[in-house]
Amino acid sequence: MKNEEEKIRTWLKENRARGIKLLQKTVQEDSTRGNESSTQAVIIEKCRQLGLKLDIWEIGGEKLKDHPAYFCDRHSFEGNPNLVAVLKGTGGGKSLILNGHIDVVPVGDETSWTHDPFSGHIEDGKLYGRGSTDMKGGNTALLLAIESIVACGIKLKGDLIFQSVIEEESGGAGTLAAVLRGYQADGAIIPEPTNMKLFPKQQGSMWFRITVPGKAAHGGTRYEGISAIEKAVLVIGRLQQLERERNAQITDPLYEGIPIPIPINIGKIISGEWPSSVPDTATIEGRMGVAPEETMDAAQLTMESCLQELNEQDPWLSKNPLKIEWFGARWLPGSLRNDHPLMTALIDSFKEIKGEAPVIEASPWGTDGGILSNVGHTPVIVFGPGVTEMAHDANEYIVLDELFTASEIIALTILNWCEVEHAH
């Protein structure tokens, strides 16, 4: 094995320029929701060149849409396919899913970006652009690891199943579709931006929408109305309090040092149409974190009870109650034993490359790992390059050195997990 490992590490060091070019190409394509096809085309072409067996399909259909883990508000997936590309093993080894999502979140306020959000600009060893960290950098690490194995002529015993999925940022319909298409394995790695930490446990999360009623009036006699914005401020205060209460109960040592283990993020508020009118409705949208061992239902209940309390305490809301919807995206929580063989394999590779033990934590966000493990019964670890803090932010970037280090660690883990078939 040492021989193959050496070959791979050498190949990866010699082919950095190749990897950077691939990453740049994918970052320069906008793959926000509904626009995934052009980036996916770059990935498909790469996998074709590597000789992988391609499965390209537009997700959808009743089997997907009727599944209890399907939560999606997208009307059409037409033209933006999912990809699974398999490097078939010779048999006898364990299979491994390498899963990455191709969709990226919106760019936000463009004026906050120093360069164009899709520039792929490189400076001081960092590559900039929406999706560079979340998670085109991780995807590139996976593809480079596979390419190194193929290029070095190494045959694996177990199947290597590369997945480039859509819809992760909106709740995982892409990965769910892949699971329902039959892709399961003995293990999976998802290189989301963990900053090179190992996340055997992942936080679940789901989206909520709270509709706050008000009563319109002319702004000059605003005391005749009820401002939906003022009531929304009450709701925000209550959600902040709920977040504090829920996080005070988290004792899992994997969350030690995380300021807010399971955040309630208020991501959107919209209210009012006219500066001189009292707004008669406000809409708050956000994301609720779910602890790895908590159920989605239990988490929902805590928020619903909290709003119900507010409804009962406020004279206006008691007659015009808040409405809550759980819409769009949700990510199931996931949890893997610390001593699972996949953990051992990944930790060993990490130590070999980095010369030190990895940091092991519980993830601060949901990933497609919840679907792979809960629906696909595939043990999952989330581990990847990229600075967690930069995901979804302006001037998102990835440190290129980290990407190549992650790629080496993943390549070694593949050899270890899937096993190498030696010619006899």
Added chain:
Amino acid sequence: MKNEEEKIRTWLKENRARGIKLLQKTVQEDSTRGNESSTQAVIIEKCRQLGLKLDIWEIGGEKLKDHPAYFCDRHSFEGNPNLVAVLKGTGGGKSLILNGHIDVVPVGDETSWTHDPFSGHIEDGKLYGRGSTDMKGGNTALLLAIESIVACGIKLKGDLIFQSVIEEESGGAGTLAAVLRGYQADGAIIPEPTNMKLFPKQQGSMWFRITVPGKAAHGGTRYEGISAIEKAVLVIGRLQQLERERNAQITDPLYEGIPIPIPINIGKIISGEWPSSVPDTATIEGRMGVAPEETMDAAQLTMESCLQELNEQDPWLSKNPLKIEWFGARWLPGSLRNDHPLMTALIDSFKEIKGEAPVIEASPWGTDGGILSNVGHTPVIVFGPGVTEMAHDANEYIVLDELFTASEIIALTILNWCEVEHAH
């Protein structure tokens, strides 16, 4: 005079159905901003039938746009004209402007309306629809008053100048255009919905937009970002405090009993694009009331200082300060002496019709009266039918009896103010 008064009162009582039909027709036309033309066409046709001298024009041009009282964010007035229709006097009497705006505010949440917002539905003596109270009801009262005079064959000495203007709800560009076109008079009545009170003083107001900066991050690690929504909540709290401070200083007896004489209304908030992201910017829009004797500049300064204080106290805002813009609409405050002859004329007519003295207050909102008095040097009283509380609200309505009472009071005031020319 008693003879003419009797004729007019009788005509108005006998022609209620006519008045209701006219009001219904105008309410059934949507005249939200940019869509004023179809309602204006109904008014123009009515004025043409009455034999008034019509002046119909699309406002605009440098003279208007360069005027210091012009504040408007509308790009085009094409296709939505202003109307001034004059009943020329025989000479020797005082002239009177009867000013009403044709534009209405948006309908808001349509589901809050029992009937279609443009239904003109009549039930229990009330006519429902957006604009019924603000201020198509008042406009109808004016047109009926004029029609009664024309129909009864009464000749006035002074000119009667009826104005149906656009843009009142967005800052008065329509009335400003009429003033700049040369329309001034010895007095003016604006039948905004005062609930039959007389408002010799009008509150000014202006629109503001506050941009609140944040720092984007993934919602799961929201502690790495700064929520623009959380900072916006601070701003809202500060504006509420400023409103309390400003109103504590109001001592004008005309504002006695008004819960918030000069409100700061927060009419709009928009922040965030994605439930799972920390929003990096928030926008708050609203309307600031200006006391009748306060200047616009002084009022602006109080808000700017208050935000500046917040900028200095908050560690994030001290480096990323709030921005404030005074945009779009503004209404100058206005003030008329209590013993002005126009007040006497209107009070006398009111007493004659209602058998009691009118309530006299300062208006809780801005009107085009500020422009007529400050720019056009025309003494103004705001007085009209319609329930102030219903303006801008869902299920806006007007009590039809009040409309006809207002019409009688205004008709008598016209006779008194413009004087009747008797055949010799």
